[in-house]
Amino acid sequence: MPAKAKRNLLILLAAVLVLIVVLGPLGLGVFVAQRTSERSEYAKLGVRADYALKRADTVASNLYGVLRELDQWKGERCTPKHLDHLRDLALENRFVQDAGVFADDGRWLCSSLVGVLSGSAPQVSPPDWRGDHGIVGWFKMPRLSQAASTRRTLVLGYDHFYVELDPDVLVDAIDDYDRGIGVFVTTPPHLVAWNAVANPERLQAAFDSGGVVPGSDRFYVIRRSRVLPIAVVVSEPKSQLLVVWRNNVWGWLIASLAVGATLAWLIIRVFRARLSLDGELRRAIRRDEIGVAYQPIVDLETRACVGAEALARWHLHGAAIAPDVFIVAAEHNGLIRALTDRVLERIVRELGDFLEAHRDFYVSINVSAEDLTSRRFLDVLTRTLGRTEIRAAQIRIEATERGFIDADAAREVLKAFREAGHPIYIDDFGTGYSSLSYLQTLPVDVLKIDKSFVDTIGYEAVSSSVAPHIIEIGRALGLGVVAEGVEREDQARYLIERGARYAQGWLFSKALPAEALVRFVQGPAAVAATEQSSGTGRRGRARDARRPGAPSSGQSRV
Numbered sequence: 001m002p003a004k005a006k007r008n009l010l011i012l013l014a015a016v017l018v019l020i021v022v023l024g025p026l027g028l029g030v031f032v033a034q035r036t037s038e039r040s041e042y043a044k045l046g047v048r049a050d051y052a053l054k055r056a057d058t059v060a061s062n063l064y065g066v067l068r069e070l071d072q073w074k075g076e077r078c079t080p081k082h083l084d085h086l087r088d089l090a091l092e093n094r095f096v097q098d099a100g101v102f103a104d105d106g107r108w109l110c111s112s113l114v115g116v117l118s119g120s121a122p123q124v125s126p127p128d129w130r131g132d133h134g135i136v137g138w139f140k141m142p143r144l145s146q147a148a149s150t151r152r153t154l155v156l157g158y159d160h161f162y163v164e165l166d167p168d169v170l171v172d173a174i175d176d177y178d179r180g181i182g183v184f185v186t187t188p189p190h191l192v193a194w195n196a197v198a199n200p201e202r203l204q205a206a207f208d209s210g211g212v213v214p215g216s217d218r219f220y221v222i223r224r225s226r227v228l229p230i231a232v233v234v235s236e237p238k239s240q241l242l243v244v245w246r247n248n249v250w251g252w253l254i255a256s257l258a259v260g261a262t263l264a265w266l267i268i269r270v271f272r273a274r275l276s277l278d279g280e281l282r283r284a285i286r287r288d289e290i291g292v293a294y295q296p297i298v299d300l301e302t303r304a305c306v307g308a309e310a311l312a313r314w315h316l317h318g319a320a321i322a323p324d325v326f327i328v329a330a331e332h333n334g335l336i337r338a339l340t341d342r343v344l345e346r347i348v349r350e351l352g353d354f355l356e357a358h359r360d361f362y363v364s365i366n367v368s369a370e371d372l373t374s375r376r377f378l379d380v381l382t383r384t385l386g387r388t389e390i391r392a393a394q395i396r397i398e399a400t401e402r403g404f405i406d407a408d409a410a411r412e413v414l415k416a417f418r419e420a421g422h423p424i425y426i427d428d429f430g431t432g433y434s435s436l437s438y439l440q441t442l443p444v445d446v447l448k449i450d451k452s453f454v455d456t457i458g459y460e461a462v463s464s465s466v467a468p469h470i471i472e473i474g475r476a477l478g479l480g481v482v483a484e485g486v487e488r489e490d491q492a493r494y495l496i497e498r499g500a501r502y503a504q505g506w507l508f509s510k511a512l513p514a515e516a517l518v519r520f521v522q523g524p525a526a527v528a529a530t531e532q533s534s535g536t537g538r539r540g541r542a543r544d545a546r547r548p549g550a551p552s553s554g555q556s557r558v
């Protein structure tokens with residue numbers, strides 16, 4: 001994809017993300033406000049229902065008390081004296097409408113309201129409910145005292161006594177919020193009382209459906225008593241929810257706006273940095289501000305520097321940007337080819353004379369997948385070297401396994417590099433997944449053992465270290481091997497013992513600027529190494545020191 005299209009895609013992605021992080025929390029805020037309002041309204045309704053139930057329980061225990069008192073009458077029943085006693089109890093207790101006595105066979109004998117019943121007295125039906133301690137209840141009985149009345153009454157009995165209760169006392173509490181309240185008896189289920197704002201049909205529907213009435217403009221809460229066979233249904237108009245929601249939603253909107261704005265700001269920052277990193281990198285490449293550091297590659301035995309790996313360096317506003325960051329950015333934004341060209345130009349500019357004077361010394365250059373899709377870079381390389389005396393073998397190509405995404409194209413291009421005289425190195429060998437299979441088919445000269453395998457030397461059981469296996473593979477296939485990231489003497493010794501000949505790493509040197517590399521090559525290490533390997537005197541040493549990494553058997557492989 002062209003870089004400009006990628007940039008536009010990034011901007012579009014940023015805009016979409018900003019929209020999502022702003023609208024997402026807003027929507028979430030509205031939703032949460034709705035849920036919290038709903039929950040708080042349900043909680044308030046629940047409190048109201050609990051209050052009504054508590055009142056019912058209080059009334060019930062009051063009536064139990066009256067029944068106990070009635071039962072304590074020791075004298076003859078339904079006498080004028082007993083009737084006075086019944087009337088006193090009914091008058092003293094505000095919940096009791098009538099109190100009376102019935103016979104063993106259910107015949108009604110007398111009541112505080114009617115007095116003694118003579119003639120054919122009505123029969124008390126079998127109770128609808130039997131509670132603890134002999135308490136019974138009749139919940140669908142017409143009023144005993146006014147048999148013709150259609151008013152519902154709740155009657156509790158004990159032994160041969162009964163008390164009548166007007167169910168309306170259960171719902172007469174004042175409510176400021178237009179809440180409907182209904183009391184149901186559950187055996188058999190029916191509505192016995194409701195307050196003025198309640199609609200009995202709707203309460204019934206709510207009770208029957210367990211509190212969920214689809215399409216209703218009210219919501220309902222049901223609570224059941226543990227003491228009496230009754231349930232309370234409380235309802236509230238949904239418009240009340242809107243009022244509460246309106247009060248709640250502002251807080252949530254402000255909070256979600258703050259979250260959304262913070263996230264949007266973070267996204268914009270990240271994308272701006274990304275876009276500006278791309279822009280800055282483009283500018284740096286155009287202005288030739290990409291530097292190169294050279295990490296010496298040494299002969300492990302003699303410590304002579306035989307070559308160097310060119311590593312791109314970039315400083316942005318004074319801060320070093322890691323290659324892992326800007327190389328990846330360059331690869332993503334179509335800048336990597338230009339960057340590889342710049343690195344090559346710089347190598348030739350900085351080390352051209354040195355390479356011409358030291359024709360066995362080499363520099364390896366990292367190429368990316370993009371550089372392996374065509375012969376373009378080979379043409380650039382050939383043209384550039386054509387203007388110098390540098391041999392093709394002095395510029396070596398380092399490709400990583402990641403570079404073989406298009407394996408067929410990479411094979412052809414690498415073959416062309418090799419035919420042109422540039423040795424091929426496989427960087428980070430062993431970290432990819434197809435190492436062994438591509439080794440059969442790709443034109444390769446040298447394997448570079450990845451630092452991660454060198455790191456484990458000395459820490460892992462000898463049998464589990466990968467480094468010796470790579471050395472072995474190199475030997476079996478006739479390839480050279482260079483170990484990367486050697487930091488300690490014991491690692492160097494281990495590698496020598498396993499037959500490795502060349503390495504790079506901080507034990508020998510970090511990546512150096514060109515002049516420092518030249519000094520390193522010509523410095524005491526090279527002098528000492530040359531002295532050791534050739535046994536030459538002072539004059540010979542000075543001459544050899546300018547010929548670092550003097551060819552030895554197998555060196556052409558690295």
Ligand SMILES: Nc1nc2c(ncn2[C@@H]2O[C@@H]3COP(=O)(O)O[C@H]4[C@@H](O)[C@H](n5cnc6c(=O)[nH]c(N)nc65)O[C@@H]4COP(=O)(O)O[C@H]3[C@H]2O)c(=O)[nH]1
Binds near residue numbers: 295367428451505506
């Ligand atoms: N801790 C430690 N590190 C060591 C040691 N010896 C070498 N290194 C580091 O390991 C990396 C070796 O380079 P690489 O595997 O080619 O890995 C390179 C290479 O894949 C890529 N790269 C660097 N320059 C270029 C370039 O010009 N073009 C391309 N395409 N990629 C490049 O960036 C990667 C990272 O480069 P650097 O950050 O320079 O990191 C370098 C080097 O500084 C050691 O003993 N200890």
